[in-house]
């Protein structure tokens with residue numbers, strides 16, 4: 001049977017011929033499509049009036065703009081390294097602030113290369129970008145790009161800079177909020193890391209030593225609710241700079257800590273200093289020779305500090321109370337009338353200088369309202385009932401904090417501090433005994449310190465409390 005030549009040729013068509021055929025078809029199709037477009041254009045030109053055509057083209061371009069937004073205009077802020085500053089010392093310029101800030105924001109996983117510096121003489125190690133690298137930071141939902149640019153030419157490293165880029169529409173925010181935020185964050189971190197100092201007065205000068213008191217609010221044994229309210233009060237105080245400015249008052253807060261000896265008043269002062277990272281100024285009034293010296297001392301205090309006057313009841317006896325009135329009949333205990341009979345040199349001197357406790361407070365108010373910022377003043381006393389009533393008046397000291405005998409919650413804090421123990425077979429007995437006897441946290445701490453073994457120490461506490469209860473019962 002003879003083969004069909006056409007079918008045989010189709011089957012036998014070589015690949016090149018196939019491609020040529022496909023190309024021919026494509027050209028024909030394109031020509032047809034182009035012809036249609038040309039025809040449609042021509043018809044539109046013929047049929048649509050000019051204005052309508054212009055409107056259609058404007059709408060089309062608008063649609064295109066909407067669908068493909070143009071890249072936003074960018075703005076770049078160049079932060080140059082201050083000449084003379086070194087990598088090892090932070091001079092406080094914006095360049096150093098930005099570097100320190102970026103060290104806390106840098107994501108080591110997202111960077112190809114990283115610089116690690118510091119560590120000299122125990123200094124903190126800091127991560128930073130390599131020159132030529134960049135990173136992004138998001139603030140209030142806006143992306144900021146940071147680039148590290150190498151110093152050029154003979155100026156070398158001193159012409160290094162950081163470049164901050166952002167969409168131009170966020171310029172006000174970058175300058176008005178982001179840059180101040182960076183400064184505030186770095187200041188906060190520096191404050192947190194700084195060594196604290198406790199100053200004591202010698203004549204009219206302060207003499208400072210490093211303050212390493214370990215007390216914190218976590219280690220402080222006190223009523224948990226009271227502890228929370230002190231912390232909340234401190235937090236509120238820190239946030240109220242503008243409020244104090246607005247009402248024209250000194251930005252200060254006064255705390256009166258009172259309670260028996262050994263209940264943690266000094267520990268609370270240390271915990272406040274550690275919490276706020278404020279330096280302490282422990283003022284011994286008996287060392288102060290008159291108004292001028294006092295003024296010099298108060299003026300010599302730095303901002304963000306705590307002025308402490310311990311045992312305030314001993315500094316001002318009834319003879320120097322407000323208005324200089326003899327207040328022996330005001331309910332003060334017998335001890336104070338004893339003091340009146342034997343005036344100490346400070347009293348005599350204060351009478352000469354006519355300083356009363358409320359006078360001192362007014363003096364401090366006046367001085368700090370013009371010069372001081374973020375000051376805390378703490379008075380401590382074992383005998384609140386001996387204090388000048390002027391000091392106890394509402395508004396005088398902002399918060400009165402009673403540091404009392406060791407309660408159950410306070411005891412649990414101590415047991416946790418010393419032995420990391422949160423439960424123990426002796427606890428029920430201790431809880432019961434604590435509700436029956438008055439014992440100070442200092443006494444309990446001392447018992448807990450007697451042994452390194454938790455069982456032995458806690459048994460010791462039970463024995464001590466039992467004996468105390470018995471003695472109290474016999475005494476009654």
Ligand SMILES: Nc1ncnc2c1ncn2[C@@H]1O[C@H](COP(=O)(O)OP(=O)(O)OP(=O)(O)O)[C@@H](O)[C@H]1O
Pocket residue numbers: 219220221222259260261262263264265266267268382403440441442443445
């Ligand atoms: N509330 C407390 N929490 C934790 N530890 C305390 C507490 N109270 C006392 N201590 C322990 O007892 C020691 C002495 O306490 P602290 O000096 O703070 O008491 P104080 O009330 O200031 O006494 P004083 O009135 O005699 O100055 C502290 O160093 C601490 O070890």
